[in-house]
Amino acid sequence: MIIPIRCFTCGKLIxxxxxxxxxxxxxxxDAGKVLDDLGLDRYCCRRMLLSHxxxxxxxxxxxxxxxxxxxxxx
Amino acid sequence: MKIQILEKNDISMRLLIEGTNAPLMNTLRRxxxxxxxxxxxxxxxxxxNSSALQDEFLAHRIxxxxxxTDLDTYNLPENCECKSEFGCxxxxxxxxxxxxxxxxxxxxxxxxxxSENPTVIxxxxxxxxxxxxPEQKIRLEAYARLGKGKDHARWQSVSMCTYKxxxxxxxxxxxxxxxxxxxxxxxRNIITKTGKKIEIRNLENCTLCQDCVKACQExxxxxxxxxxxxxxxxxxxxxxxxxxxxxxxxxxxxxxxKLVEFLKQLPVKKT
Ligand SMILES: [Zn+2]
Ligand SMILES: [Zn+2]
Numbered sequence: 001m002i003i004p005i006r007c008f009t010c011g012k013l014i015x016x017x018x019x020x021x022x023x024x025x026x027x028x029x030d031a032g033k034v035l036d037d038l039g040l041d042r043y044c045c046r047r048m049l050l051s052h053x054x055x056x057x058x059x060x061x062x063x064x065x066x067x068x069x070x071x072x073x074x
Numbered sequence: 075m076k077i078q079i080l081e082k083n084d085i086s087m088r089l090l091i092e093g094t095n096a097p098l099m100n101t102l103r104r105x106x107x108x109x110x111x112x113x114x115x116x117x118x119x120x121x122x123n124s125s126a127l128q129d130e131f132l133a134h135r136i137x138x139x140x141x142x143t144d145l146d147t148y149n150l151p152e153n154c155e156c157k158s159e160f161g162c163x164x165x166x167x168x169x170x171x172x173x174x175x176x177x178x179x180x181x182x183x184x185x186x187x188x189s190e191n192p193t194v195i196x197x198x199x200x201x202x203x204x205x206x207x208p209e210q211k212i213r214l215e216a217y218a219r220l221g222k223g224k225d226h227a228r229w230q231s232v233s234m235c236t237y238k239x240x241x242x243x244x245x246x247x248x249x250x251x252x253x254x255x256x257x258x259x260x261x262r263n264i265i266t267k268t269g270k271k272i273e274i275r276n277l278e279n280c281t282l283c284q285d286c287v288k289a290c291q292e293x294x295x296x297x298x299x300x301x302x303x304x305x306x307x308x309x310x311x312x313x314x315x316x317x318x319x320x321x322x323x324x325x326x327x328x329x330x331x332k333l334v335e336f337l338k339q340l341p342v343k344k345t
Contacts, residue, residue: 001127005138005201006313012233013140013313016184016200042234056205059126060179063207 002056009044021049080278085311087318090240090278092305099237099306105325108224110231111150112315113141113194115169115216122213125182125204132204136171136216137228139184140197140313143220145324150220167194167218175206182206187216194218197314231321234311239301241280245272249296256297259289265297278307 003018017038024034035046080088091099118133125132149155149165156162169187173180185199206212223230243264245256252270262279265272265286282301290297310318 001131002135002204003202005135006140006227007233010233011227011230011313012311013198013201015135015139015202016198018202019181019200056126060205060207063126063210064179 001059002054003052004048007042007045007048010042012040012042012045014040014045014048018049018052018054022054080307082318084317085314087310087322088278089308090305091308092240092302094304094306096237096303096306099308101329102308102322102325103235103237105328106232106235106310106321107230109222109328110316110321110324111143111145111220111222112229112231112313113143113148113167113218113220114226114228115139115141115218116221116226116228117217117219119215119217120213121215122211124210125206125212126210127204132212132214135203136214137226139201139203140228140315141167141194141218142197143231143315144191144193145220145316145320148220150222161217161219165219167191169194169216169218170214171203171216172213173206174211175208177208179205179207182212231312231316231324232310233313234309237306237308239282239303240305240307241277241282242298242300242302243274243277243280243286244298245274246296246298249292249294251292251296253291255289255291256286259285261285 003015005015006012007014017040021034021038025031031050035049040046040049075094076092078090078092080090082088115137118136120129120133123129123132147164151161151165154162154165156165160166168190171182171187173182173186182203182205183199184196184201184203187196189195204212221229250272252267252272254267256272257265257267261283262281264276264280265274267273282299284299286297287295287299310321312318312321316324
């Protein structure tokens with residue numbers, strides 16, 4: 001849904017790292033290097049970001065389009 | 075007992091402790107994991123929530139946000155003089171979240187929290203709590219209290235607390251033919267080869283995997299890997315709620331209190 005606040009296994013804070021991570025990976029950088037820069041050195045925390053899919057962005061799109069349709073004159 | 079600091083900053087700390095034993099190290103580790111109190115939200119009053127996440131989901135996320143903790147000012151709710159279920163100024167902090175997305179989709183972040191006490195705030199301003207589409211709104215009040223890791227993971231002060239024996243790796247120069255197999259095998263780059271000599275450096279990174287011993291072709295083995303049962307490498311990584319040093323000091327105080335309590339109980343049992 002949305003990036004978890006903490007790593008499921010160890011409890012390290014990861015909720016503030018997703019946007020930075022996904023931006024740099026989208027720009028074509030190696031994910032492993034970005035994770036190293038973020039200071040995530042345990043594999044439990046690394047998989048949290050590597051395997052994450054931000055589904056809330058897909059869901060929010062329905063609310064956004066619903067809003068636009070409402071505003072359209074009938 | 076001899077303590078040497080290998081690495082130390084506000085978040086993490088690594089110590090080399092010599093002249094002690096595993097039970098003491100484990101006691102310390104377990105107290106740090108489950109007894110050092112930190113601040114976390116444990117009650118959320120949701121006044122309005124039209125976001126894509128349900129109330130429970132949102133409350134759970136808010137609870138997990140680590141808060142900067144002031145252990146000198148605040149009391150554990152069970153030890154507070156107020157004895158009230160709702161709490162008082164010395165055992166509770168309220169944080170208010172009031173956000174509305176107007177015409178753009180926004181991300182609600184931990185920096186949107188307005189805290190009653192400006193020193194008790196989330197450890198990071200960038201934690202994304204939820205996303206709001208246009209016209210969606212969140213209005214809630216969260217109450218943070220001190221708590222212990224044994225009650226819920228959100229009160230755990232550390233994201234890692236481990237200890238290991240101090241490794242000992244020795245190369246017998248009479249048996250070694252400098253083939254370099256052990257250098258190849260070591261995944262932690264502890265064994266290096268300079269010229270014909272096999273050298274060992276950064277020994278504290280060794281995980282005692284024994285790969286170097288397995289890789290050695292000589293019989294008997296030229297590389298020997300063992301550990302010192304009285305020396306430990308103790309590592310702490312804080313969530314940011316308390317400094318690593320404060321966590322260790324607090325754990326020692328708690329252990330001290332427990333031992334005093336234990337001694338007090340002893341004479342009673344004798345009679
Ligand atoms: Zn982790
Ligand atoms: Zn109180």
